[in-house]
Amino acid sequence: MSDETPVGRRQFLTLSAAGLAAASLPRAARAQARRSGEIVAGLSERMLTLDPANHYSISATSVHRHMFDPLVDVTNDSKFVPALAESWRAVNNLTWRFTLRKNVAFHDGTPFNADSVVFTIKRARDNTKLIKSFVYQDVESVEKDGEYAVVVTSKRPFGSLPAHLTMLGMLPPSAGRNEDAFFQKPVGTGPFRFTSWTHGDNIVLAANPTYWKPGQPKVEKVTFRFIPELSTRASALRAGEIHVIDRVTPDLVETLKGSRGVKVFDVPAVEAQRWIFQLAKEPVKDQRLRQAISLAIDRNVIIKDLLLGYGRVVDSPVPPGLIGHTSLPPKAYDPEKARQILKQAGYSNVTLDFVLMKDLYPKQLEITQAVAAMLGEVGIKVNIKNLEIATAREQRSAGTYDMFFSGWAHMPHDPDWYFGQWFTKAGSEKLTRYNNPRVEQLIAEGRVPDPKVRQAKYEELERILWDEEPEIWPYYSVAIYGVSDRLRNFEPRRDYYVLLSDVAIA
């Protein structure tokens, strides 16, 4: 065909594309027709911002996932799957290359491409006022390689980059022109569009009819309400006013199961509870004392009687499913041996301060009281200090604690952040004061992208930690959700997120 004919090649391609689009329309239209109803979710934590780069909150992550897509998604078994990136690979230890999905548009029509990715990641790194900024400080450069590929290089190996990217929703570059205005009415590529946000009360989202995943979303409208009071949240579910609630405590399960129209889902979470020790302080800097404390705690009683079975025995500092998880012999309960060790080491009349961050974890106060009683049995007195979060963290920085109730939920489904923060000298300086050069070396070596290398390094360092017992890992948490029986296809997430794009309501 010569360029002078009426239908040029470009026009031909455009027409063909249109034709294809038209041909696919019936399917999309059918998908549209299947969308119906409205779901209301009750979350325990208030959402404070609409900026995916400016928070580390679980409820905000839940909500944002509906408006924004990240490059990479993580399944409930902690497998990383394509989202806005169709594929990715480590070119070398310092470089990742992401190939992007085509034919995706933002809610305002802007096409999604490499410019968006470059903008989003650079913004996270360069604007140090953003909460997620510190994660991306190691990123050296973010370059586009054509319209649909991006190359990220870092100063040190950054094997956990894809994991962290599961929490960074992609933004259109136009957001940079006026961020305040943009985040009043944000625009993403997600299954739902922003409708309205009443601070502290609720956020309303409407379905995105041109979402790139077929068959999603399944409802027309989603409302997230923020109800921190558990009994209020549960009452709303039981009264039929909302359809799903998170952070249900074990004691409420029977009541919910007995309520008309309500079901309960539970799943082991990607969270290991941890009781940390102040490793530079007498007497808990003594490994024998820590060992005695560990032996004096009956973890099975905690799981069975206090958590009513909603906890799992720990066999590794890293929860199952994540890279680095391995199977180590569970810790024993042997108060007699604990007493012997204390006697041999010359400890009598030990008093310890056990600090909690108020209302942070379910049943934490009860469990601590139970532990105090158990330790009392072997002659260790425990003072429970249930402090408001800010004050507790100050005490932790200042080092004026012996034990501290401090969980860790692996939100990016990757343990590198955990190890890097709590088991390197620099990272734990104002926390646990941990210091073991061998472990620190293994952590550095475990940062490379190769999963086999990482697994080997993490297994080795975990064996060291298991012996040293710088922390006590009493149980893996279990996430419990209360769900209306009108919902279809609800999947209880291990990371506490409430995700509704694939959920329908009858």
Added chain:
Amino acid sequence: MRAYVLRRLWQSALTLLGVSLLVFVVLRVLPGDPAKMLLPDGAPQSAVDELNRQLGLHEPLHVQYGIFIRSVVRGDFGQSFQYRAPALRVVTERIAATAELALAALILTVAIGVSLGILAAVRRGTRYDYASTFLAVLGQSLPNFWLGIMLILLFGVALRWLPTSGFESWRHIVLPAITLAAFPTALVARLTRSSMLEILGRDYIRTGRAKGLAERSVVLRHALRNAAVPVLTVLGLQIGTLLGGAVITESVFAWPGMGKLVVDAIFFRDFPVVQTVLIFSATIFVGLNLVVDLLYTVIDPRIRYS
């Protein structure tokens, strides 16, 4: 009279300035670090320091206060650390909710409290008196969050007559308003009763009765007007209680008001929001008391505070 008004205005201004200074200093003296509250638990110290710098918290105290006062005069109460939005906007969004609830509770308080009090006073010694006194004391004795949750369980879950929480329709305000109004209603009822009793026993009332004035007229015109004085005092103080006691009620009912906002902000160390809310509520409190004081002088010119 004018001197009195001016003096009261001057006193109010001083009070507000004192409040702003106290709040400002106390917040910064509290242990705990706003940056640490915003960043996740596992953030490195360098990130904490950087964020604190970004928030302007590294400056000396008097510099920060100076900046704060200059901004407030311009109408800028700073950026909320939590919400990254102007603190003034965050607060004004919530004021409506608290005001609604406080107003509903106030209406209940006046309507039910005064009525019960009058009933008990004019029917003194009868079962009406005992019943309403008992109800009043009960209202003052029940912890309000316990009352709230019981109401939710009864009317929201068991009977499903009313919504359990939230903010949308008039039906949402019923339970929280009752919960919040329980204590002040009881207080006002007892106070009205005792105040009315005192007045009804006075000589000039007896004179009025002796002269044959209708009972109704005696009660309503003379007694009530005089009994209003202490009741107004209490109402003035109750506004403060309503705003502060609303904290617990707002928590229980997930009512997006100022009370819950400020408690959360304190826990979070969100200084701008705390400052804004406390200055606002102090202004309302002081202003309302000023109005009440001035009303006194209208109702009973004999009264003067020395």
Added chain:
Amino acid sequence: MSRVDAPVTNSGAGRLSPTALVGGILLALTVLASVFAPVLASSDPVKPSYSRRLAPPWGIGGTSAHVVGTDNLGRDILARLLHGGRVSLTLAAISVVIAAAVGIVVGLVAGSGGERVDAFLMRLADVQLALPVIMLAIAIVAVVGTSPAALVGVLALSGWVLYARTVRANVLTIRRLEYVEAAYTLGASDVRIIVRHILPNTLAPILVIGSSQFATMVLLESGLSFLGMGIQAPRPSWGLMLAEGRDYLSNAWWLATAPGIMISLVVLGANLLGDGLRDLLDPRAG
């Protein structure tokens, strides 16, 4: 608030009314029960017992071993109520006394110390009143920690102003009375005036305020514990028990109802007694 008024006749003064007596008895009973807590309840109020969690009270499915049932850690609720009563009542009583002491002193100073001292103290009171008690509580606890002393401090702080204002008003009124002025010109010192003329007159309103403030303190302590500012676990206090029972209202309502009823009874008693005292001692007070 001061009023110069004509004397008032009052019917029924001079005797404690029956309701006030009932109130006094209620109060006395709860105080006695708390004092004799170890005798009345043999179970340990602090030690957990997992096999007996959330047992209902006797008569609704429970046994006579735990008359009011057990809580979420298997502890006997009656034992916790009685031991908790010691804590809550003692704290409230001490707070009332301290608040009264501080308030009286401030009121005396303000009333007799001259214009500027008076203005300063009253502004201070205004500033404090303008801030909700909860805020003050959080601030104090954050700086000082959650000790019982801090709690007493917060409770006392919430109450002193009422005493101060009442005493101050009394002082100002009485100073103007003729015979007091006469005493001044005759050379009597301030202290003498205060002790002989002012204090006796203020005693009655102080008692009245004190009894109803006691009730308020008990309620305030429960509110502060609800927010986590009060007594720390595992020691029981009524407020803490209410807070702990909050999450179990739908499946084990007795956890929160028991302390709720105790608080209500004590407050009821204190209020009735306070009313009676007022009718008896100070018929003019409104």
